[in-house]
């Protein structure tokens with residue numbers, strides 16, 4: 543694959559999921575070479591803030607922010623912009639290059655959208671961070687307004703493959719998600735789109751998902767691993783095993799050679815002692831610090847891991 547630069551086929555990717563344990567190090571080595579060839583060395587660091595948490599009318603089965611489930615999370619309306627600024631400055635100090643404002647809900651109301659733009663303006667004035675957003679579904683007008691205010695990247699995950707999506711959400715469709723993802727590209731922002739593995743999908747569906755992402759062609763692909771939340775319909779599912787997770791990252795790298803693959807939510811609880819292997823297997827971006835409703839490990843631990851791996855933190859704009 544590396545020499546001929548031939549893209550991996552669906553069947554080849556599927557057969558890699560059955561690779562015997564003793565051959566997985568070879569797969570990881572290949573994935574590392576592909577990362578270096580297509581994306582160079584180093585890791586991009588992003589920090590995220592849940593600027594509005596909970597009370598979401600959607601019923602995504604993995605999500606503790608859905609009002610359909612009794613998950614006991616602490617909800618809050620859109621937070622004060624000064625608080626967002628404080629978090630952004632802290633993230634910048636730790637080495638993040640990208641800061642993402644995230645809100646719960648299907649999409650922003652005009653009032654919330656105005657507040658987001660205010661926050662974006664403030665952050666762009668007071669920091670050197672690249673500002674991203676994840677606000678759910680957008681109208682065309684909103685997508686262009688974000689771009690105009692300097693938002694460089696927008697996250698809108700497909701969550702899972704088309705064939706499994708109806709099992710995960712009934713209040714909106716896979717096509718709804720695709721619509722916003724495509725709108726982001728039309729407005730000229732970088733698209734960040736990935737999903738969550740370990741939600742009960744089959745191994746074949748994971749590969750389907752990776753190929754659907756390839757077709758969508760986002761710049762960034764966050765791979766989350768389900769961290770089962772008590773009270774949600776998926777709360778009883780087991781974690782993906784660390785070994786399986788590393789293997790899957792490597793296969794995603796081969797399918798998506800030129801994307802920035804981000805090890806996102808569920809990384810710590812899933813990969814456990816194999817954190818560093820996830821980076822060697824092809825992840826070249828990480829979320830630093832906490833997630834939306836769960837805690838990450840300390841940024842210092844992650845920075846030390848990068849240091850130990852001799853992987854530079856990247857500040858260039860991909």
Ligand code: SF4
Pocket residue numbers: 598599600601602605606607608645646647648678
């Ligand atoms: S994933 Fe987003 S849209 Fe779905 S329930 Fe959670 S906050 Fe709402």
